[in-house]
Amino acid sequence: METPKQNHIDKNDFDHVYEPAEDSYLLIDALEKDLQYLKSKNPTFCLEVGSGSxxxxxxxxMVFPKAVCFSTDINFKACSMSKSTAFQNNVMLETVNMDLGSCFIENKFDVILFNPPYVVTDSDECGSFDITASWAGGVKGREVTDRMLELIPKILTVDGTFYLLLIEDNIPSEVISIMAENGFSSDVVIKRRVRNEFQLVVKFFQDKTN
Ligand SMILES: C[S@@+](CC[C@H](N)C(=O)[O-])C[C@H]1O[C@@H](n2cnc3c(N)ncnc32)[C@H](O)[C@@H]1O
Incomplete structure (x- = not known):
């Protein structure tokens, strides 16, 4: 997969919006690794939650030009940056400033992507609307992620796939169990050690169609 052009972004804007880092590229690498599978699914409606840049x-x-792409972010400046990144790379994207995908309850997506705020912090650091929302994950670094897990069955198509980035501190086995209780199978698509952090991307899908 091609890395989108980012030369329209002023470096100072990254004081307010999450700057793409190893985790962002690991999620792109996971999608690339799973491209054959994704192409076989011919996804139509795709959503990235917390799209940052x-x-x-x-x-x-760029790989699925016929797909209808949406993104959300709790940080309004991230929504603006996502929109311009898509535009500069000739991708049609609808961005919505909202909490997770909460306003999409009546809609279903074939692919959902999420690189959440995953750093373990105090709970009261969670829930901001600015750059802090990029990383503050509360207890186990999972407070935002766990709310997203509850939403997934409501907004993912039966045949859909959810890609989630996690770190070891998030206790991936617990996330996998929570999703299994809701009928989702999982595969670890990719994992990588980045300095002292172990990052992985897990994909979730419903058994009956895979
Ligand atoms: C780790 S950053 C990832 C940004 C981008 N997806 C990337 O990988 O470079 C997490 C993103 O989630 C957003 N975010 C945090 N809490 C959110 C929420 N409740 N609803 C929507 N977006 C949220 C943050 O503002 C931030 O842009």
């Missing part, structure tokens, strides 16, 4: 959903849209 927009490079992940833009990279996805």
């Amino acid at each position: 927009g490079i992940i959903i833009t990279a996805f849209g």
